[in-house]
Amino acid sequence: MNKKRLGLYALLISMMSAMFLFFNVKTVNAMPVNDYIISNKIQPAAIQNREGTFNDWTPYENGVGKPEGIVIHETADNRASAEAEYTFFNNNWNTVQTYVHAVADDTEIINMHNTDYGVWGAGPTANAKFIQIELCRTHTGDAFARSIANDAFYAASKLIQYNLPDTPGVTVMSHHQTSIKWGETTHVDPDTYFPMWGYSMNEMNDMIGYYYNNLKNTGSVYGGNGTNSPSNTPATNNANTINVANSKGNFVPLVTFDSQGNAKNVPNRALANHSAWYTDMTKDANGVTYHRVSTNEWVSSAYIY
Structure with missing residues (x-):
C-alpha cells in the first residue's frame, strides 16, 4: 500500500x-x-x-x-x-x-x-x-x-x-x-x-x-434529595478515613516524629475542624495513638470522632 x-x-x-x-x-x-x-x-x-x-x-x-x-x-x-x-x-x-x-x-x-x-x-x-x-x-x-x-x-x-x-x-x-x-x-x-x-x-x-x-x-447536590454535602463535611466512605475536630480550638494540631521517635508539634500547619483525612498507618507514643495523614505528619486519636 x-x-x-x-x-x-x-x-x-x-x-x-x-x-x-x-x-x-x-x-x-x-x-x-x-x-x-x-x-x-x-x-x-x-x-x-x-x-x-x-x-x-x-x-x-x-x-x-x-x-x-x-x-x-x-x-x-x-x-x-x-x-x-x-x-x-x-x-x-x-x-x-x-x-x-x-x-x-x-x-x-x-x-x-x-x-x-x-x-x-x-x-x-x-x-x-x-x-x-x-x-x-x-x-x-x-x-x-x-x-x-x-x-x-x-x-x-x-x-x-x-x-x-x-x-x-x-x-x-x-x-x-x-x-x-x-x-x-x-x-x-x-x-x-x-x-x-x-x-x-x-x-x-x-x-x-x-x-x-x-x-x-x-446542603445537598440535588436540592434536598441527594446525600452529598460540601467538602468540609467529613467523608465516611473509606475504611481508612478519619474524621477530626478539636472541641477546644479552631484547628486540629499535627505532630512529627524525630529519629528518636519523639513527637514534636508542627508549628505552621494544622488540619481543619470537621475535616476527613486518609490514613495508612498508626503509631503509639507515650500512651497516645497517632494516625499518619502525610509523609511525616500525624494526628492524635484524641481528635478523631
Missing part, C-alpha cells in the same frame, strides 16, 4: 474513533451530559483528603486560606485513573515541576494538597490565585458523566468552603482560559477533551452552578 493510501487509511481510522466516542456518549446517555447526571441523580464521590509529598507551602497572593477560585484541568492521558495520577504527581512533582490540589475520575475525588496553599499547575499568576483540579479521561458515556459530576462537585464544594461566588471566567476558569488571560502557559485543556463527548466548558460551568446553588441552599 502506498504512502498516500496509508495516510488516508490512518485519517479514516482517526475519524471513526472520534465518531465512536461522540456517538457512544449519545447512545449511553440519550440526552445531554448534564441532563443525564441530574435525571439519574448521579451521586458524586466523597472527597478524600490524602496529603501528598508536595512540600511547597506558598500562601496565595491574598494570604493562607484565601484562594480566589478554581482552575479546571484535564490529564490528556487516556490511561490514567485518579489513583495513577495521585501516584504520578507525588513521585514526580519535583522533576516535572507541576502539581495540583486534587484529581478526579469517575469513581474518586482525591484531594492531595491542602487547599489553603497554592500549587504549580497553571503559571505563576493563576497558581497564586486558584485551587486546581485535574480531571481524568474516561472511556464510556456513563463514566464520563460520573467524572463530570465528581469534578463539578469538588469545584462547587471548594467555592462554598471559601465563601466564593460562582462566576464563570472569574472564580471558575479552565486552564485554557488562564493561558489566554495571562499568557504564562500554552495549555488548552479541557477544551480539546470535552468535545470528544459532545461537551463544553460552558456546560461544565452550568453543572458547577447547579451543584453550587443546591449545596448552598439545601
Whole structure:
C-alpha cells in the first residue's frame, strides 16, 4: 500500500474513533451530559483528603486560606485513573515541576494538597490565585458523566468552603482560559477533551452552578434529595478515613516524629475542624495513638470522632 493510501487509511481510522466516542456518549446517555447526571441523580464521590509529598507551602497572593477560585484541568492521558495520577504527581512533582490540589475520575475525588496553599499547575499568576483540579479521561458515556459530576462537585464544594461566588471566567476558569488571560502557559485543556463527548466548558460551568446553588441552599447536590454535602463535611466512605475536630480550638494540631521517635508539634500547619483525612498507618507514643495523614505528619486519636 502506498504512502498516500496509508495516510488516508490512518485519517479514516482517526475519524471513526472520534465518531465512536461522540456517538457512544449519545447512545449511553440519550440526552445531554448534564441532563443525564441530574435525571439519574448521579451521586458524586466523597472527597478524600490524602496529603501528598508536595512540600511547597506558598500562601496565595491574598494570604493562607484565601484562594480566589478554581482552575479546571484535564490529564490528556487516556490511561490514567485518579489513583495513577495521585501516584504520578507525588513521585514526580519535583522533576516535572507541576502539581495540583486534587484529581478526579469517575469513581474518586482525591484531594492531595491542602487547599489553603497554592500549587504549580497553571503559571505563576493563576497558581497564586486558584485551587486546581485535574480531571481524568474516561472511556464510556456513563463514566464520563460520573467524572463530570465528581469534578463539578469538588469545584462547587471548594467555592462554598471559601465563601466564593460562582462566576464563570472569574472564580471558575479552565486552564485554557488562564493561558489566554495571562499568557504564562500554552495549555488548552479541557477544551480539546470535552468535545470528544459532545461537551463544553460552558456546560461544565452550568453543572458547577447547579451543584453550587443546591449545596448552598439545601446542603445537598440535588436540592434536598441527594446525600452529598460540601467538602468540609467529613467523608465516611473509606475504611481508612478519619474524621477530626478539636472541641477546644479552631484547628486540629499535627505532630512529627524525630529519629528518636519523639513527637514534636508542627508549628505552621494544622488540619481543619470537621475535616476527613486518609490514613495508612498508626503509631503509639507515650500512651497516645497517632494516625499518619502525610509523609511525616500525624494526628492524635484524641481528635478523631
